[in-house]
Each structure stands twice: as structure tokens, then as C-alpha cells.
Amino acid sequence: MNTVAAKVQQGGGAEGQAAEEWRRPDGRAADELRPLRLEVGVLENAEGSAYGEQGRGKILVAVYGPTEVHPRHMEHVDRLTMLCRYHMAPFSTEERRRPQPTRRDIELSKVIREALEAAVLTERFPRSMLKIFIEVLEAAGGTRCLGITLASLALANAGIPMRDLVVGCAAGKYKGRIVLDLSEEEDKEGEADMAVAIMPSLNRIVLLQMDGELTREEFFQALDLAIEGCRRIHKMQVEAIKRKLQEGLALTPPTEEKE
Amino acid sequence: MSLTPVLPRINKLREQEIRTALRQGIRIDGRGFDEYRSIQVTTGVVSQAEGSANALIGGTRVMAGVKIGLATPYSDQPNMGVLIVNAEFVPLASPTFEPGPPDENAIELARVIDRGIRSSKVILLEEYAPLPGKRVYVFFIDIYVLDHLGNLLDTAALASIAALYTAKIPKVEVVGDEVSLNRSVTESIRTSALPITVTVAKVFDHLLVDPNLEEELLAEARIAITTTERDTICAVQKMGSGAFTRQEIEECVELAFKCRPKIEEALRLAIGHA
Numbered sequence: 423m424n425t426v427a428a429k430v431q432q433g434g435g436a437e438g439q440a441a442e443e444w445r446r447p448d449g450r451a452a453d454e455l456r457p458l459r460l461e462v463g464v465l466e467n468a469e470g471s472a473y474g475e476q477g478r479g480k481i482l483v484a485v486y487g488p489t490e491v492h493p494r495h496m497e498h499v500d501r502l503t504m505l506c507r508y509h510m511a512p513f514s515t516e517e518r519r520r521p522q523p524t525r526r527d528i529e530l531s532k533v534i535r536e537a538l539e540a541a542v543l544t545e546r547f548p549r550s551m552l553k554i555f556i557e558v559l560e561a562a563g564g565t566r567c568l569g570i571t572l573a574s575l576a577l578a579n580a581g582i583p584m585r586d587l588v589v590g591c592a593a594g595k596y597k598g599r600i601v602l603d604l605s606e607e608e609d610k611e612g613e614a615d616m617a618v619a620i621m622p623s624l625n626r627i628v629l630l631q632m633d634g635e636l637t638r639e640e641f642f643q644a645l646d647l648a649i650e651g652c653r654r655i656h657k658m659q660v661e662a663i664k665r666k667l668q669e670g671l672a673l674t675p676p677t678e679e680k681e
Numbered sequence: 682m683s684l685t686p687v688l689p690r691i692n693k694l695r696e697q698e699i700r701t702a703l704r705q706g707i708r709i710d711g712r713g714f715d716e717y718r719s720i721q722v723t724t725g726v727v728s729q730a731e732g733s734a735n736a737l738i739g740g741t742r743v744m745a746g747v748k749i750g751l752a753t754p755y756s757d758q759p760n761m762g763v764l765i766v767n768a769e770f771v772p773l774a775s776p777t778f779e780p781g782p783p784d785e786n787a788i789e790l791a792r793v794i795d796r797g798i799r800s801s802k803v804i805l806l807e808e809y810a811p812l813p814g815k816r817v818y819v820f821f822i823d824i825y826v827l828d829h830l831g832n833l834l835d836t837a838a839l840a841s842i843a844a845l846y847t848a849k850i851p852k853v854e855v856v857g858d859e860v861s862l863n864r865s866v867t868e869s870i871r872t873s874a875l876p877i878t879v880t881v882a883k884v885f886d887h888l889l890v891d892p893n894l895e896e897e898l899l900a901e902a903r904i905a906i907t908t909t910e911r912d913t914i915c916a917v918q919k920m921g922s923g924a925f926t927r928q929e930i931e932e933c934v935e936l937a938f939k940c941r942p943k944i945e946e947a948l949r950l951a952i953g954h955a
Contacts, residue, residue: 501685526792529789531682625926626925638912
């Protein structure tokens with residue numbers, strides 16, 4: 423498990439190198455991920471939390487609940503009400519963003535909520551509410567995917583029962599080639615961008631968004647590459663959870679994670 | 682911020698009826714799984730707008746209007762005209778629509794249509810920058826939902842494309858650093874694609890194109906796939922809190938290309954492009 427994670431950290435592995443000499447602006451091969459670091463249980467107040475870095479990107483996610491439903495009319499008698507907020511810090515981009523949610527933030531909050539709802543056992547929590555807060559501290563491309571990856575870690579950390587973890591990864595087309603995990607630069611200049619999130623053990627696609635222009639063949643090439651990227655990141659997710667659990671065993675009584 | 686919506690419930694007996702019918706290969710309104718409701722597009726429905734259209738898919742009715750003006754370009758795209766797509770889910774269209782600013786569904790719909798238009802280059806925006814960096818064309822597409830009986834996205838996409846294709850674009854007059862629009866002299870749009878959006882709903886593990894309202898409410902998930910006449914895909918959006926398999930995505934893409942000709946025919950009839 424450790425060797426796989428280490429290999430991914432260095433990026434992609436040797437296959438990509440042997441296949442072609444072509445390099446991307448940041449020196450990566452076409453099927454190589456940016457360096458990725460995932461950490462579980464980083465906040466004191468939240469029931470569950472996770473932090474991640476992908477290239478320059480930095481995202482923090484917190485989960486609160488289950489609690490009573492507010493506002494009351496959003497209560498479901500037979501399932502959980504999920505609240506999801508994807509938000510970018512004003513200082514996260516080159517130009518300052520206004521702190522109010524943008525139309526993009528609102529759309530992403532919706533698709534991320536829907537992706538996570540596919541995994542959470544929502545029927546276990548009638549008349550209850552779960553809040554997921556995704557704060558992008560520094561944006562560097564692929565933030566919705568990293569946001570989802572971290573949100574499912576935070577849900578696991580909060581002890582919310584799920585069918586599977588959810589893991590996200592982007593792919594796209596840059597200078598005529600299908601590439602994995604686009605950087606901000608590649609996203610801006612590229613011909614197409616695809617965001618994918620899957621439940622890796624159940625083999626289900628829970629988020630799929632694409633824009634740009636792709637032939638049918640390129641579309642499925644990009645989809646398969648993104649799924650492959652998700653699978654590599656999933657291994658690191660599992661490692662991150664294990665690290666947190668082991669740390670818990672060493673430092674605190676087994677039943678008590680925090681005060 | 683996004684919250685799990687509280688949606689109207691389908692009666693259990695009705696649900697059972699729909700499920701049983703699907704198992705026998707029949708949809709509740711008698712259609713085949715890959716069959717659209719009747720499609721009708723009319724253009725030039727609002728004379729004050731530079732372009733306008735009404736689209737009907739079955740009973741779902743959406744109007745779109747295009748207004749054109751001049752504006753300062755975005756700083757990161759100084760050589761391009763500006764495109765702004767907005768959608769209003771007006772309360773007269775459905776008991777579930779509330780008055781007020783666009784909600785997440787309206788925003789998502791507008792953004793998916795925006796991406797389809799932008800990605801496929803329906804308007805060659807780079808040709809609409811008379812004074813790059815200073816003064817460029819701005820195209821507003823305003824989508825007005827009038828009656829919601831399922832599959833708003835495909836209907837709204839049709840109305841938007843029809844309104845855009847038939848828009849009468851006023852010519853610019855450049856005098857030194859001054860740019861103005863001469864609304865008495867117009868030309869037709871400079872374009873390079875005719876995108877068509879096809880939505881497929883996954884209902885009890887069956888893939889159904891053009892879901893009606895009941896099918897939409899029962900659907901585990903939906904996927905909207907926008908294709909061009911170049912045999913390419915230019916926008917995809919998965920919606921709803923369920924999941925698809927890789928195999929199902931493949932089938933949905935096939936359905937999007939399969940359904941395209943019939944929709945394209947209705948659209949071309951309305952915009953007068955053979």
C-alpha cells in the first residue's frame with residue numbers, strides 16, 4: 423500500500439515515461455498526477471474534517487452533524503437533509519474574489535452535494551441534517567475534485583455511514599493530447615476539461631461534467647483516464663484514514679477521539 | 682450553498698405502475714425509451730428582442746430572447762465578445778417554482794447551456810470585438826421557462842440556439858475611439874456549430890431520453906449530453922443524487938447521437954437553415 427502511494431506521489435509511475443517523451447508545462451507526463459497530500463481530522467470543532475494539497479491547491483473541509491434541520495421546511499421524514507457549501511476564499515485566486523458566492527460556487531455546491539448523496543446512507547438519518555463545508559484556500563485547478571475527495575474523508579472521519587468513499591479527479595485535452603489532472607494553466611489554455619468523481623469499490627460514476635470539445639473516442643479516453651486517476655487517489659485516501667486511526671490508537675483512548 | 686430539495690412525491694401505486702410498465706419496455710406515456718415527445722420550435726416571437734424563440738417538447742414550453750449591446754470586455758479575454766446566459770424559472774410555470782432570484786437549478790441550467798454554446802462556438806465571439814480591450818459586443822440570452830412538464834434543459838437549449846441563430850445583429854459604426862450600434866442595419870450571426878442537448882434519465886435502471894415530469898421525479902440521476910454536427914461532444918452534465926456505471930454513460934452518449942437528427946430537423950425547420 424505504501425509503495426503504491428509513494429509511486430503516485432512521485433507521479434504516475436514509469437509507464438508514462440517509457441511511452442512518450444512529451445512533457446507538460448510543469449514537467450509531468452500525460453497520465454501523471456500532481457503531488458497530492460491528504461490529511462484526516464485536522465479541525466477541533468467539526469465532527470469530521472480533512473485537508474488536502476494538490477500542486478499549489480489547498481482545500482479544507484469540515485462536516486457538522488447530524489443535527490436538527492434548519493430551516494424546518496427542508497426536513498425529510500424518511501431521509502437526511504444534506505447541506506453542502508463549496509466556497510473559494512477571497513485570497514485563493516490571482517485576483518481577489520468577492521466573498522459572496524458566485525454562480526459557479528452555487529452550481530458546484532449542487533453537483534458536489536449530489537455526488538456525496540449517492541454514497542451516504544441517507545435513510546439512516548430521517549429528520550436530520552448534515553452540513554459539509556468546502557473552503558478552497560488556494561485554487562490551482564481541479565478544486566471541485568479535490569473538494570469531493572476531501573469531503574468524503576471528512577464524512578468518514580465524522581463516522582457517517584457510507585456505501586463507499588467518493589473520489590474525484592479531472593482529465594482533459596491540452597495541446598491535442600488527453601491529459602490527467604489539469605493544472606490551472608492547462609485548464610485555461612486547454613481544449614476540454616472533464617471533472618469525474620466515482621465510488622471506487624462500487625464502480626459507479628457520481629459526478630461527470632465536461633466542457634470544451636471532444637470526439638467520442640477522446641471523451642471515453644478522458645473518462646477512463648480520470649477514473650484511473652480516481653483509483654490512484656483512492657489508495658491515498660485509504661492510507662490517510664489508516665494514518666489517522668493509528669494515531670488515534672497511540673495517543674488517545676480507543677473510544678474517545680477528542681473532547 | 683446547496684440543500685437536498687424537498688420534491689413533490691409520486692404516489693406509490695403510480696410509481697409501481699411506471700416501474701411495471703418500464704419492465705415491459707413501455708413508458709407511462711406510451712413512448713419508446715429512445716423516443717422524444719413532439720418537438721416544435723418557432724422563432725421571432727418577441728419583436729423587441731434581436732432574436733427570440735419558443736420551444737416546445739411535449740408540454741414543456743420555454744421561451745428565449747437574445748438582446749445585443751456593447752460593453753467592456755473581460756480583462757482576461759479582451760479580444761472577444763461577451764456572452765451572458767441567464768435562466769428564470771418563473772412561478773407561473775410550475776407549482777414548485779418560487780419567485781425570487783434564480784435558484785441552483787436555474788443557475789445550473791443556464792451554465793450548462795452556456796458551456797454548450799461557448800464550447801462548440803455557436804457564436805464566433807472573437808469576431809465580435811470591434812475595439813479589442815475597450816468595446817465589444819455583448820450577447821444576453823435570457824431563458825424564460827413558461828410551462829414545466831419535464832426536461833427543461835433540452836427545451837431551453839433548443840429555444841436558446843433558435844433565438845441566437847435567427848438574431849438580427851446590429852452593425853457597429855466605429856468613429857475614432859467611439860463605437861455605436863446602428864440598429865437599422867443588421868446581419869445574421871457568424872457561427873460555426875449547431876449544438877443539440879439530449880437528456881437521459883436513469884429510472885429504475887432503465888435509460889429514458891427526454892424524461893417527462895414524473896420520470897424526472899423518479900429518476901435516480903440524469904445526464905445531459907450536448908453534441909455538434911461534427912460528431913463531437915461539447916458539454917456534459919450529470920445531475921441528481923444517484924450514480925451511473927461506465928457502461929451506462931456509453932449508452933447515454935449513443936442515445937444522444939441517435940436522438941440528434943430528429944431534434945436537429947425541428948430546429949433547422951424553425952431557423953430556416955436546410
